[in-house]
Amino acid sequence: MKKLLLFLSIILAFSCARQMNSNTESTKTVITPIVGDDVEEHGCKASAGYTWSVLRNECVRIFEIGIRLDHYEQVDKAATTAAFVVFETNNGNKAELFLDTEKKPIILVRKNEGQPWVKDDWQLIPWKGYVLKKANEIKYTGK
Numbered sequence: 245m246k247k248l249l250l251f252l253s254i255i256l257a258f259s260c261a262r263q264m265n266s267n268t269e270s271t272k273t274v275i276t277p278i279v280g281d282d283v284e285e286h287g288c289k290a291s292a293g294y295t296w297s298v299l300r301n302e303c304v305r306i307f308e309i310g311i312r313l314d315h316y317e318q319v320d321k322a323a324t325t326a327a328f329v330v331f332e333t334n335n336g337n338k339a340e341l342f343l344d345t346e347k348k349p350i351i352l353v354r355k356n357e358g359q360p361w362v363k364d365d366w367q368l369i370p371w372k373g374y375v376l377k378k379a380n381e382i383k384y385t386g387k
Contacts, residue, residue: 298351299332299340306330306342313376313384327376327384329368337361339368341376 288294288303297304304310310328325344332338339361341350352361352368361368369375373387 295342297330297340298349299330299338304330310342311374311386313374313386316382316385329374329376329386341366341368
């Protein structure tokens, strides 16, 4: 009988200790921010290089699918800022312009093939690659 009582007390002690450990572990749980958890309103992760494209209606990496346009009067050829152009996939009559100086992209439209894409005072001209003008002044060029 003493052995049975001793055995039951040991089981009871272990089961109580087990419950206490599980309670203390849940209070010690700390939530740490996840690196790269910067999802914007469309679900694009900027830290992974993704930007929302209105023309493509998806998250894209503009430096992979876009055409790079460098500053025309760039003194330092190793500069890291640039503009990018992403074209509409079906007929190419619309171009989405991502500028380093603007927060939102600019949608340019052309009427016919061979003509420039235009919006307000911006013009994207297909000549020896691409030339981007604002108010008839060359701002960016690229191939």
